[in-house]
Amino acid sequence: MSGSSAALQPPADAVKPVRHPDAPAPGELLGAHYEHCFGCGPGQPHGLHLEARAGEGVSLTAEFTVQPAHQGAPGLAHGGVLATALDETLGSLNWLLRTIAVTGRLETDFLRPVPVGTTLYLEAEVTAVAGRKIYCTATGRLGGPGGPLAVRADALFVEVKVDHFVDHGRQEEIQAVMNDPDQIRRTRAFEVNP
Numbered sequence: 001m002s003g004s005s006a007a008l009q010p011p012a013d014a015v016k017p018v019r020h021p022d023a024p025a026p027g028e029l030l031g032a033h034y035e036h037c038f039g040c041g042p043g044q045p046h047g048l049h050l051e052a053r054a055g056e057g058v059s060l061t062a063e064f065t066v067q068p069a070h071q072g073a074p075g076l077a078h079g080g081v082l083a084t085a086l087d088e089t090l091g092s093l094n095w096l097l098r099t100i101a102v103t104g105r106l107e108t109d110f111l112r113p114v115p116v117g118t119t120l121y122l123e124a125e126v127t128a129v130a131g132r133k134i135y136c137t138a139t140g141r142l143g144g145p146g147g148p149l150a151v152r153a154d155a156l157f158v159e160v161k162v163d164h165f166v167d168h169g170r171q172e173e174i175q176a177v178m179n180d181p182d183q184i185r186r187t188r189a190f191e192v193n194p
């Protein structure tokens with residue numbers, strides 16, 4: 001079964017998303033937003049090391065290669081890891097809007113098993129925005145853009161202030177980010193508009 005629930009249907013007053021004028025150009029790699037992010041950070045040895053690239057409008061593509069550390073069943077990717085890849089890809093869209101937002105709801109369809117060693121090719125786009133609510137959708141294909149559809153997701157992200165992280169995050173990590181002399185790295189840790 002597939003298709004998103006009523007909770008992920010944009011309301012009647014939803015509008016089309018607007019790409020931020022300073023969003024990276026189509027084709028540009030977005031880079032990791034935070035070194036220790038499990039989804040994209042280079043500082044996580046068993047992380048996904050997902051690489052996202054800006055697309056046209058408010059869309060992007062991303063890739064990640066399933067490693068032995070990502071197994072659930074023997075030789076197959078864990079479903080939670082695949083959901084993480086979708087979540088990270090969808091979350092990266094907010095950089096194109098220059099909005100700080102967190103996942104409120106993520107609905108995932110697992111359509112085919114994904115073997116270890118496979119590169120999952122992901123495509124995502126924001127479909128609608130209603131106030132603080134950002135509606136988006138993503139697919140993951142085996143091997144490349146024309147590969148078989150393996151996973152898909154619909155999600156709702158909710159815009160938050162940077163206080164969301166400062167108030168709830170462990171002080172150790174928040175302080176380390178705040179003390180980073182690199183302003184871009186500091187702001188991107190929370191995907192904040194610099």
Ligand SMILES: CCCCCCCC(=O)SCCNC(=O)CCNC(=O)[C@H](O)C(C)(C)COP(=O)(O)OP(=O)(O)OC[C@H]1O[C@@H](n2cnc3c(N)ncnc32)[C@H](O)[C@@H]1OP(=O)(O)O
Pocket residue numbers: 007033087088091092101102103104105131132133156158160189190191
């Ligand atoms: C920095 C980028 C990192 C990217 C990494 C990948 C993304 C992530 O994994 S983020 C981490 C996982 N997510 C989280 O930890 C979020 C935890 N949840 C929260 O903090 C809160 O519940 C939060 C912020 C989502 C919403 O709370 P709050 O700010 O009080 O807003 P709230 O008033 O409840 O909701 C706002 C609107 O969203 C809707 N909404 C909120 N949650 C949901 C949900 N689960 N399903 C449907 N609608 C929802 C509400 O109904 C409300 O709608 P309306 O405006 O029409 O009344």
